[in-house]
Amino acid sequence: MTGEHFMKGDEALVEGSIAAGCRFYAGYPITPSSEIAERMAWRMPLVGGDYIQIEDEMGSLAAVIGASCAGAKAMTATSGPGFSLMMEHIGLAIMLEAPCVVVDIQRGGPSTGLPTLMSQGDMMQARWGSHGDYEMVAYAPGTVQEMFDFAIKAFNTAERFRVPVLVMGDQIVGQMTARLVIPSEEEIEVSYRPLPDVPPEEYSPADVSRLVPPMVLPGEGYGLHMTALTHDEFGYPETSASRQESLVPRLIRKIKENEQDIVEYEERLLDDAEVGLVVYGSMKGPGWEAVQAARKEGIKAGILRLITPWPFPREPVERLSERVAAILVAEVNMGQMVHSVREYARCPVHHLGHPGGRIFHPDEILRALRKVIT
Amino acid sequence: MRAHRLPHIWCPGCGLGNALRCYVEAMEASDTPLDKHVCVSGIGCSGRAAGYVNVDSYHTTHGRPIPFATGLKLVRPELEVTVFSGDGDLVTIGGNHLIHAARRNLDLNVLCANNFNYGMTGGQFGATTPYAARTTTTPYGNFEQAFNLPLLVAASGATFVSRWTSLHVRQLTKAIERAFEVDGFAFVEILSPCPVGFGRKNEFADALAEMTHFREKAIVRHDADLREVGITMRREDPIILGNFVDEERPSYFVGKDDLLKSVLEGRE
């Protein structure tokens, strides 16, 4: 597939996943993410992988985690209602430390909402949707090319830290068709989870000196056990407060201690900016156009685009807030990422929100920027 | 068994220990080396089995061991993947996955310990609790009807369907061995006394009473009409056991390979 294409975002994401080594897809069809399932169904057998349609989204993610435990790079894709159903198994992937990728092509909610129209309404669910304490990594692509590129990033991060990673797309970026350049295989950097480096006889699962312990695969004589219960370093259940205290913080530290490495963002025209615009996902383009238009009018605007809404890019937001008089967060929801921006910003933070169904036009953002300045 | 994990958490008189022993013996007797066996379980008393068997094992979420095992088996078809879990897990919360797995006919073995209630959470009723039976959430008796599991799973398309009690050690072990052998979805229902959750509330004063009922009312009938094998747990009604279905039917892998080959070759 190396070369230039005119491709749909959802399909580009499939190609990115395959380039990253994905060889297993389980899912349940749902608008507007079904193009991902359709292309996977066609592509998986051609690359020696498996596509399976499971009877619901709970089972889909469970199958993905089973496949991951068996050694495959595995993923699923869904949209709002299906994403809600997947929440329990996000927790399972965290607890079993099973690397996998979950794609949410966001549509308007709550409930069935707007099946065919975009929103960014699942951003907080992405972070907090499953019960218990954990850290989350999520990428928010804004172009067809990024659907490809971020799928690779998602798989690599999932594998490096043995965690589930989310790709928070939306109907616009998922269903639009644009230029995609697929680099040659050699140019694509691909990671794989740490595996035990000693034979079964010498292997001690008790060795959790590493933050990300090696992942033992079945059928290789290691006699592994994994449980979704709180467990000891052998993988056996031990439901006590003290065990919880050693397990859960480690799972969190895998991300926290590598935040510098994981967090990604993009800053433009911020050097002399007086007002900062914060956007992510499909709002990247309209946001950038609005900032350029503002500059033409003499408004010193700059943009901070979150590539990883999670972990939240705290430092860039802090820095931005020290530089500008005010921040505007433009997102297609009634106020989600704006909460995190407010948590770290030391300047007034304004919000431009919409409940979903359409993306903001650059002119609307420009008007909001003008208002913020006065 | 993993010696260091014992003693297990199960109550005295519980049928799960026997059921697990039969599974272990069947694995030892099978042609597949132990390190190529994988055990997947869900949540509930029987869900703990995965932690006790000395093979690679996964203890997953409530109701979802079958889809988890599906993913695992698809990636590593050479492994003998067995789901060992309970009725509440596999049939009530996970029933949809059970029938779809049988329909798909992927080469999985599902050992379903049926004790007619949710033992671990204190004896509530589920989809296998007989009509009128008492549980902590059916204080007037169960208003609902129970699933007839062999009928359900056979109708869904399983290749092998069998039912024994945890007392029928020899037959149960053989049935599990057969489940390993067949090339397709195999289901073994294991009727298992649960004196704590079910027996006491339903006129089986202790474990022995429920076991006696199983022993005295058991009738082995391999060719039984599956419409008639539902279980009432009433004193007067029989408990029909047997290897009800043992049929050749192309498994998921065979069906997939055939089709892919013919379509992809046809294209060239």
Added chain:
Amino acid sequence: MRTEIRMAGFGGQGIITMGKILGRAAVIYDRRPAVLTEDYGPEKIGGWSKADLVLSDEEIQYPLVDRLDIFLALSQDGYEMFHHTLRVDGQALFESDLVNPEKGWKQRTTFIPALQTASDMGKKVVANIVMIGALVELTQVVSVKAAKKAILDSIPKGTEDLNEAAFSKGRELAREEGG
């Protein structure tokens, strides 16, 4: 320069294919940015269908159309739903037999008998290719060479001659009708 094009018709007319061919022509062969978005009515068969294409000389930031420079309608429904989105100085292309604009319709308009032409060629399905020929001739939104290559990429093997003929016929019609 940014050009916004909307193609509207009903399911089965190959509206989305038109969008894909034009977008592909621009991106792959003219090497210019293009973004295509699509939408359908809820009816599975015979409902409305539209393809929106943004072409530009610079990277496209806002992916959706706003005020159309060019509007193609291949059905009366398509015309009625979207005609108000065409700029006053925009260019319209209508299927002669299927679209009947209201009195007072003022924008520059060319009527193309795409369906009749395709029927005469023995294949109604190439009506959309006739329409692409007309569009390219009238507006040069993509080059003739690029359009031809993108068409060849997008059609079933063995129909190359038919599609090339349909494309040429569309260009001819545009020259005659559009003047």
